[in-house]
Amino acid sequence: MGNIPVDVNDLGADLLSLSGAPIGGPKGIGALFFRNNVRLMPLIHGGIQEMGRRGGTENVPGIVGLGKASELAANEVAKKAEYVKKLRDCLVSGVQEKIEHVIYTGHPEKRLPGHASFCIEAIEGEALLLMLNQQGIYANTGSACASKALKTSPVLVAIKMAPELAQGSTVFTLDSSNTEDEIEYVLDKLPAAVDRLRSFSPLWRKETAG
Numbered sequence: 001m002g003n004i005p006v007d008v009n010d011l012g013a014d015l016l017s018l019s020g021a022p023i024g025g026p027k028g029i030g031a032l033f034f035r036n037n038v039r040l041m042p043l044i045h046g047g048i049q050e051m052g053r054r055g056g057t058e059n060v061p062g063i064v065g066l067g068k069a070s071e072l073a074a075n076e077v078a079k080k081a082e083y084v085k086k087l088r089d090c091l092v093s094g095v096q097e098k099i100e101h102v103i104y105t106g107h108p109e110k111r112l113p114g115h116a117s118f119c120i121e122a123i124e125g126e127a128l129l130l131m132l133n134q135q136g137i138y139a140n141t142g143s144a145c146a147s148k149a150l151k152t153s154p155v156l157v158a159i160k161m162a163p164e165l166a167q168g169s170t171v172f173t174l175d176s177s178n179t180e181d182e183i184e185y186v187l188d189k190l191p192a193a194v195d196r197l198r199s200f201s202p203l204w205r206k207e208t209a210g
Contacts, residue, residue, distance in 0.1 A: 002073035003112050004081060014038050020062070025069035029062030080176045085113040087174050087183055092116050094187040099194055101207070103165070105156065114174035119161060122204035123168045123197040131193040137186055140171045164203060 002023035008016055015038060020029040034040060046055020092104055101121035120128070125141035132139055142153045156166040172186070198204040 002077060003114065005077060008033055020066040020069060023069050023073040026062045026065040029059055029066045031066060081113040083176055084174050087178055087180065088114055088116050090180065091172060091174070091183050091186065094183070095190065098187060098191045115171070116174070117169065117171045119156070119165045120168040120170055120194055121165055122201045122207060123194055125167060125169045127197055128170055128193055131196070132189065135189045137189060141169045142171060
């Protein structure tokens with residue numbers, strides 16, 4: 001939501017949940033779409049608010065904020081996608097040019113406009129993130145909801161990525177607030193950080209020795 005057009009009828013979705021914060025809405029608010037023939041059992045019991053599907057007082061300010069954020073996001077989604085995709089492609093081509101033994105994971109085009117994910121050989125993703133953070137660059141090793149789980153991404157496992165390579169997973173998420181100068185800054189700092197980590201890596205020494 002807010003990155004590509006989303007239509008529940010085109011998707012054939014019976015259920016769709018969304019969070020407000022990623023599209024500029026208030027934190028702590030979300031929405032759930034469901035078709036009338038879908039039966040839902042409430043997780044929070046209480047009164048009959050929201051047609052008996054969720055007890056508790058409705059968060060009216062949050063609902064209004066989510067509605068306005070959704071309106072703005074819908075009006076700007078095409079323009080945002082075009083701009084962010086340009087930044088992403090610049091980042092991807094720069095990483096592939098400046099860093100050897102790196103895999104761009106996922107489909108090259110069928111992905112969110114601002115999503116760029118890599119597996120970088122002979123490094124540990126968490127160590128790289130710490131080094132980038134010191135340079136004012138904030139990335140991740142996977143999805144935000146799994147950021148505290150110190151295990152290999154199940155998605156990378158499913159696509160048969162070697163465990164030692166999957167440990168070098170690095171994900172950048174771009175938004176319309178990012179700039180070309182910031183991409184150039186990342187492309188300046190990232191290769192040096194990778195080189196430093198590889199200088200300590202027995203896997204890299206084995207690779208270069210071979």
